Amino acid sequence: MEPENQTGVAEFLLLGLSEDPEWQPLLFGLFLTMYLVTVLGNLLIILAISSDPHLHTPMYFFLSHLAFTDICFSTTTIPKMLANIQRQTKSISYTGCLTQVGFVLFFAGLENFLLAAMACDRYVAICHPLRYTVIMNPHLCGLLVLLSLSISMADALLHSLMVLRLSFCTDLEIPHFFCELAQVIKLACSDTLINNILVYLVTSILGGVPLLGIIFSYIQIFSSTLKMSSAGGKYKAFSTCGAHLSVVSLFYGTAFGVYISSAVSHSSKDTASASVMYAVVPPMLNPFIYSLRNKDMKGALKKLI
Structure with missing residues (x-):
């Protein structure tokens, strides 16, 4: 007899990072602190950029959107985890899980x-400085953000709709602290071949193309920087790109780390722990990275505070 399909009324169980009751207060305090630091840090970045006319440039325009994205990314996962720890429950509704995915x-x-x-903005600024204001005009910057929003939304809707076609039976435990697409697909008792193909195909394209664009931009940037005769010009170029390159390395490095961890490790708990590195840590550290050696940002933050 086939297991009964309970998709319509299912509640998934988020097992979290640890099922040990003694660890729950520590995890609650740690993730609450990380979430508050993330929200406050990125909110300060947004307010500093919006309040300082000197920072109304393409670079900071994108940075303010990145900061807002980091706040939303963390808000998607951490509050639900904290609520479950506080209420001593592991449940998340089917609709809530799909929404989180x-x-x-x-x-x-x-x-x-x-x-x-x-990365494209930095490439134009360093490799084509005389044409920078013409190329990176407000219209193009707005178009790039709109395009990013549209593609990301289409990707999210595609995978969410593909999950809707799956049937879920009795095994509804997700060994994670949030509903991750790959983990949800694993729980399905219907055929998931199309879902898995789409995950690998779309991730390869939407992850690979931007990464190749970033790599190309920085190859051109380093090539142009090395040709500069002025030591001051070289330092300014490297310091300008250093923060962004650090954030890129953190974002893609942690994502690849999670992928390798899931491929090598047979423990779902290890994969869940590794996921903290890309879902929680980058949004928290990004404000510090961008403001640490940026004089303009430091000045704007001092005026704000």
Whole structure:
């Protein structure tokens, strides 16, 4: 007898990072602190950029959108985890889980495209400085953000609709602290071949193309920088790109780390722990990276505070 399909009334169980009751207060305090730091740090970045006319440039335009995306990305996963720990429950409704899957995909994709747009901006600024204001005009910047939003939304809707066609039976435990697409697909008792093909195909295209664009931009940037005769010009170019390159390395490095961890490790708990590195840590660290060595940002933050 086939297991009964309970898709219409299913509640998934988020097992979290640890089922040990003694760890729950520590995890609650740790993730609450990380979430508050993420929201406050990125909110300060947005307010500093909006309040300082000197920062109304393409680079900071993209940075403010990245900061907002980081807030939303963290808000998609952490509050539900904290609520479950507080209420001593593991449940998340089918609708809530599907919504979380969609928003995680949307904001992760949006961050991916915004990082590529920022690399493009730095490429034009350093390799074509005389044409920078003409090329990176407000219309193009707005178009790049709109395109990023549209593609990310289409990606999230595609995978969410594909999950809707799946049937879920009795095994509804997700060994994670949020509803991740791959983990949800694994729980289905119907055929998931098309879902898995789409995940690998779409991820390869939407992840690979922006990454190749970033790599190309930085190859051109480093090539142009090395040709500069002025030491001051070289330092300014490297310092301008250093923060963005650090954020790119953190974002893609942690994402690849999670992928390798899931491929090598047979423990779902190890994969869940590794996922913290890309779902929680980058949004928290990005404000510090961008403001650490940026004099303009430091000045704007001092005026704001």
